[in-house]
Amino acid sequence: METTPTARIRAADADRERVATAVQTAGSEGRLTLEEVEERLTRVYAARFTDELTELTADLPRPDPPRPGFPLTREALRRHPALRLHLAVAVAVAVLVIVRWAVLGAGFFWPAFPLFWLTVSVFVHARVRAARERPRAAVPY
Template sequence: MDTNGIPSRLRAADTDRERIASLIQAAGGEGRLTLEEVEDRLSAVYSIKYTDELATLTSDLPKPAPKRRQAAFGHPAVRVHLAVAVVLSVLLIVRWTVSEVPFFWPAMPMFWLAMSVLVHACVRGARRRFEREDGFAVA
């Protein structure tokens, strides 16, 4: 144990072993490891007790690319909604410049257009998270 009471070596959990095993299997599928190397490393994965020993099995393999976050306006329906809101906002501003009203009256309709696009993007993002996590299809 170190001075903080935390063990210097942590025992590997099943999830740690499964994560390393999936990395080794992916490397074998990509052709980075031969079938014998994959079998040897997988048998070693399930016999290892500590997490620091697991890292040595994948030290010569490239690190997996980090997962990219979904863009807030990534769904095609949200993009169409955004385009319509921008066109309407431009038309409102043009109408305001033609009329000789001293105050900027398009601010309120543009605010509600922006809010509708924002809510649409949030709802679509929540649906995607729900579909990925639970595996249910949402229409």
């Protein structure tokens, strides 16, 4: 009975670029000498299969995954009209309850409670949007 060799996966240009970036980063951090960087980059761009790429970065530390930043930014508001609308509605409701409090002359600042929950809802919405946008973990080489 003839056994078939294990199937090798061909490397894509994106795979090569990802590994090349890791090698260049290691060189800029001083983990590799200039000669090692040149040698590995030559091998990266000559690689045809992903297992060839894996061995080029096996001795390099893996970068820490990026931590999510503050979810409510101008860029997030620009990209997500629903988030922008949510924030606009929250601000409008906040203005209405504060005006009502001021007109009625109530001593206790009762709008603090709805304002708190409006703020929490906007931040949760922004955090969920940011989590949905975050790229899934790629297979490290």
